[in-house]
Amino acid sequence: MTTINVGLNYYHIKKNVLRARKLVIQSIDSAGSGHPGGSFSMAEILGCLFNKHLNFNPENPQWEDRDRLVLSKGHAAPGLFSNMAVVGYFPESEVKTLRKFGSRLQGHPDLKCPGVEFCGGSLGTGLSYSIGIALAAKIDSKKHHVYTIIGDGESDEGQIWEAAMTAAKYKVDNLTVFLDRNFIQQDSYTEKIMPLDEQLESDDFSEMWKDASRWKTGDKWRSFGWNVIEIDGHRIEQIDAALAKANATKGVPTIIISRTIKGKSIEHMENNPQWHGKSPDSDIVPMINLELDSQFMIAPSIIAGDMSNLENEIKRCVSGRADYIHLDVMDGKFVPAKTFEHNKIKELRPLTIIPFDTHLMINEPVKYVKDYIDAGSDIITVHAEVNDESSFGEIHDLLKQHQVSVGLAINPDTELPEWSYKFLSSIDQLIIMSVIPGKSGQKYIDETHAKMARLNPVLKEHHFSGYIEADGGINLENIGSVFADGARVFVGGGAIIGQQDVRTAIRDFRNEVLNSRRRILLTKANEFGGSELVDKWIKLHVIGEKQEQIKKIAHEAGYL
Amino acid sequence: MSDMRSEYSKSLIKTGKENPNIVVLGADTTDSLKTSEFGKEFPNRFFNVGIAEANLVTISAGLAISGKIPFASTYAIFLPGRAVDQIRNNIAYPSPSGLKGLNVKLVVSHGGLSVGPDGGSHQQIEDIAIMRVIPNFHVFIPADTIAVSKLIPLMAKEYGPFYMRMARSKTPLVHSESQDFQIGKGITLRDGSDCTIAACGITVRMALEASESLKQEGISCRVLDVFSIKPIDHSILEKAARETGCIITAEEHNVIGGMGSAVAESVSESYPVPIKRIGVQDMFGESARDDEIHLLLEKHGITSFNMVKQVKEIRSKKL
Numbered sequence: 026m027t028t029i030n031v032g033l034n035y036y037h038i039k040k041n042v043l044r045a046r047k048l049v050i051q052s053i054d055s056a057g058s059g060h061p062g063g064s065f066s067m068a069e070i071l072g073c074l075f076n077k078h079l080n081f082n083p084e085n086p087q088w089e090d091r092d093r094l095v096l097s098k099g100h101a102a103p104g105l106f107s108n109m110a111v112v113g114y115f116p117e118s119e120v121k122t123l124r125k126f127g128s129r130l131q132g133h134p135d136l137k138c139p140g141v142e143f144c145g146g147s148l149g150t151g152l153s154y155s156i157g158i159a160l161a162a163k164i165d166s167k168k169h170h171v172y173t174i175i176g177d178g179e180s181d182e183g184q185i186w187e188a189a190m191t192a193a194k195y196k197v198d199n200l201t202v203f204l205d206r207n208f209i210q211q212d213s214y215t216e217k218i219m220p221l222d223e224q225l226e227s228d229d230f231s232e233m234w235k236d237a238s239r240w241k242t243g244d245k246w247r248s249f250g251w252n253v254i255e256i257d258g259h260r261i262e263q264i265d266a267a268l269a270k271a272n273a274t275k276g277v278p279t280i281i282i283s284r285t286i287k288g289k290s291i292e293h294m295e296n297n298p299q300w301h302g303k304s305p306d307s308d309i310v311p312m313i314n315l316e317l318d319s320q321f322m323i324a325p326s327i328i329a330g331d332m333s334n335l336e337n338e339i340k341r342c343v344s345g346r347a348d349y350i351h352l353d354v355m356d357g358k359f360v361p362a363k364t365f366e367h368n369k370i371k372e373l374r375p376l377t378i379i380p381f382d383t384h385l386m387i388n389e390p391v392k393y394v395k396d397y398i399d400a401g402s403d404i405i406t407v408h409a410e411v412n413d414e415s416s417f418g419e420i421h422d423l424l425k426q427h428q429v430s431v432g433l434a435i436n437p438d439t440e441l442p443e444w445s446y447k448f449l450s451s452i453d454q455l456i457i458m459s460v461i462p463g464k465s466g467q468k469y470i471d472e473t474h475a476k477m478a479r480l481n482p483v484l485k486e487h488h489f490s491g492y493i494e495a496d497g498g499i500n501l502e503n504i505g506s507v508f509a510d511g512a513r514v515f516v517g518g519g520a521i522i523g524q525q526d527v528r529t530a531i532r533d534f535r536n537e538v539l540n541s542r543r544r545i546l547l548t549k550a551n552e553f554g555g556s557e558l559v560d561k562w563i564k565l566h567v568i569g570e571k572q573e574q575i576k577k578i579a580h581e582a583g584y585l
Numbered sequence: 586m587s588d589m590r591s592e593y594s595k596s597l598i599k600t601g602k603e604n605p606n607i608v609v610l611g612a613d614t615t616d617s618l619k620t621s622e623f624g625k626e627f628p629n630r631f632f633n634v635g636i637a638e639a640n641l642v643t644i645s646a647g648l649a650i651s652g653k654i655p656f657a658s659t660y661a662i663f664l665p666g667r668a669v670d671q672i673r674n675n676i677a678y679p680s681p682s683g684l685k686g687l688n689v690k691l692v693v694s695h696g697g698l699s700v701g702p703d704g705g706s707h708q709q710i711e712d713i714a715i716m717r718v719i720p721n722f723h724v725f726i727p728a729d730t731i732a733v734s735k736l737i738p739l740m741a742k743e744y745g746p747f748y749m750r751m752a753r754s755k756t757p758l759v760h761s762e763s764q765d766f767q768i769g770k771g772i773t774l775r776d777g778s779d780c781t782i783a784a785c786g787i788t789v790r791m792a793l794e795a796s797e798s799l800k801q802e803g804i805s806c807r808v809l810d811v812f813s814i815k816p817i818d819h820s821i822l823e824k825a826a827r828e829t830g831c832i833i834t835a836e837e838h839n840v841i842g843g844m845g846s847a848v849a850e851s852v853s854e855s856y857p858v859p860i861k862r863i864g865v866q867d868m869f870g871e872s873a874r875d876d877e878i879h880l881l882l883e884k885h886g887i888t889s890f891n892m893v894k895q896v897k898e899i900r901s902k903k904l
Contacts, residue, residue, distance in 0.1 A: 136679050142650070144679040147670050153640045154675060157647015164608070164629055187637035191644065195632070
């Protein structure tokens with residue numbers, strides 16, 4: 026199927042990032058050593074590259090016009106190999122050969138593995154190498170692009186700065202560099218070992234993270250003559266937008282300084298220097314996989330705000346750091362109320378790059394879905410009640426073709442129709458309405474818990490691999506149990522947008538889900554290995570306040 | 586007397602005209618190495634990366650993986666001595682399917698003690714040892730400009746990583762224009778039956794002089810130009826050991842790990858005979874004006890006179 030670069034392809038990337046993270050753990054567990062921390066900090070960056078931006082052909086790894094990906098921070102090899110497996114360079118099962126005798130998957134990336142472009146390992150050299158590739162492409166008037174990932178630890182190496190000067194001198198605009206700025210190197214925090222920003226005096230490096238006025242790394246690169254873009258390196262839409270900007274910049278090389286979290290996605294690994302380079306104990310691996318499956322997103326619904334100033338509601342979502350923005354389109358027919366149409370979405374689109382999660386509560390969506398694609402939606406959800414196999418099939422294909430994620434919604438009194446089963450393995454999002462759509466301010470319908478319990482085996486049976494979005498009456502009281510039911514995306518109406526301080530409301534939502542997740546993981550730990558494993562797992566959480574918080578939950582639940 | 590760097594520059598331009606994939610890189614020594622001439626001829630195939638040798642080596646690797654044939658040049662002291670990690674991990678180690686290492690040619694000037702006035706800090710006496718121990722690398726030391734003119738096209742044609750060390754000072758011709766050069770093949774410049782002197786670079790001329798004076802005394806001394814230190818010519822060395830019974834080696838390099846060591850390693854496994862290695866005895870060099878370089882070399886025994894002396898001594902130790 027040909028794809029047209031319109032939507033973000035958000036869930037496709039997200040799902041493959043999750044797969045890759047699981048393979049990282051699998052490979053390192055099997056090897057008994059390796060570097061999970063730095064593989065996880067660059068997971069979204071590699072995910073965006075491999076699943077959207079990079080031109081390559083796994084059937085012909087040496088294809089002359091392929092884009093080149095150079096992993097300069099070669100110790101994060103498991104991250105590279107996992108992505109290569111996901112996109113089809115070799116079977117996923119091969120990641121289990123990592124670091125083993127006779128394997129193509131060496132401890133550090135190696136040309137022995139077709140598709141690998143650079144033998145990494147000795148740090149600080151990948152950027153110079155990339156310049157060589159970029160210069161060769163210029164000599165030959167080739168159009169392929171070079172993408173290079175460097176680490177912040179390896180930026181201690183003088184050669185990085187030799188290369189920085191050279192790239193500017195030769196105007197290699199066919200080179201885009203990601204700095205995986207995770208603030209941690211082997212010994213400790215980068216700002217303690219060799220500050221790129223400012224020296225860190227205390228042990229709490231979150232102070233560096235919070236205070237943008239202390240970030241100097243971008244200034245360094247700007248002064249070297251580079252186009253500098255600074256992003257949150259875990260937000261797919263920011264990586265995507267940065268790549269688009271980089272590709273449009275001519276005459277200078279671009280560096281995308283990506284603030285990331287070492288060990289991202291696993292609480293006990295996050296920001297913990299210990300996880301730079303070691304493998305998790307095998308009894309912890311199932312816990313890690315569960316945690317990876319339990320990532321969640323918060324999507325404020327702007328119609329719960331001031332309908333006369335949706336622009337402002339968007340801005341509030343942005344400053345609140347929403348994961349998506351949920352846009353409820355109501356036509357006055359499918360539901361009694363009317364909100365806005367695609368023209369309004371088009372108007373709002375330039376205000377933010379946060380994914381638009383468009384929920385079409387309209388009749389005959391197949392007639393209008395293209396308008397909502399063109400308006401800039403990243404996820405489009407249509408209702409089962411107004412579709413059949415044929416119309417949904419048409420919508421499904423159209424969305425996939427335009428890299429827009431596919432959603433299907435059911436009302437509280439609707440069961441998942443049988444015709445939808447065949448689509449379940451490729452649907453990205455399933456909205457389970459927990460209020461009657463069309464009226465705001467309703468209470469969460471408690472029967473939804475039972476419905477979720479009925480639904481989960483059906484979804485499993487039909488290989489649903491998307492995300493369940495809970496929509497309707499979600500608040501701080503019920504969000505934990507809704508998460509426990511299996512929802513991973515939470516639409517917040519009045520409970521978020523209705524609040525004065527959206528940022529705090531979203532943070533509270535996240536904390537509630539986090540604690541619910543911890544409770545579930547503790548239950549699982551108890552199930553897998555009794556209080557011994559519970560205790561062991563808790564003790565892994567050494568950074569910040571996590572351990573005390575988790576201990577409290579464990580005590581309440583009687584696992585300690 | 587002729588200048589190796591000028592010959593290098595001419596050979597590069599000639600080879601570069603024949604092969605558009607040849608690119609040349611320098612590190613702020615391009616006027617000295619005369620590679621800037623290539624840059625005038627082919628401006629878009631010439632890169633001066635400044636005083637950044639690590640960068641020089643690794644950019645060359647990136648060009649090579651993209652099908653270019655980079656010749657990267659600066660002074661000997663600044664390449665093997667300074668950028669060995671990049672040479673090993675970015676050039677020698679990465680091996681595309683079916684190949685060994687990347688197709689980069691490191692050609693340096695100012696090898697050995699004969700660098701002269703710049704002093705010990707600039708006299709690279711460890712490069713043969715460093716370079717020959719790295720898998721996949723070829724190591725050449727030409728004795729004159731004819732060798733340079735023959736080896737450049739040879740290196741350009743043959744895939745793989747090469748290191749070639751030239752001398753700073755002008756050198757007399759020791760080869761004829763018709764001399765054939767092959768990778769891994771030594772050259773017998775004088776035949777002889779009583780002893781062999783194996784030499785490379787500037788010591789080849791000294792060996793020829795020594796052979797000449799030994800001849801006056803009735804001693805028949807074979808002279809080999811071991812310009813290809815890696816791969817080394819095992820058969821020519823075995824033959825010399827078998828037919829002459831003893832070998833003197835001479836090089837402007839530490840006797841540890843140098844050409845003499847390579848010869849000793851080879852002969853000890855094929856046909857062991859007494860060997861004496863002339864060279865720097867595990868110490869550093871020092872400044873000497875151009876007209877004093879012979880004194881510096883003499884201090885380290887790198888003279889035809891010492892070769893004659895050593896030949897006479899070693900003959901008594903023959904098995």
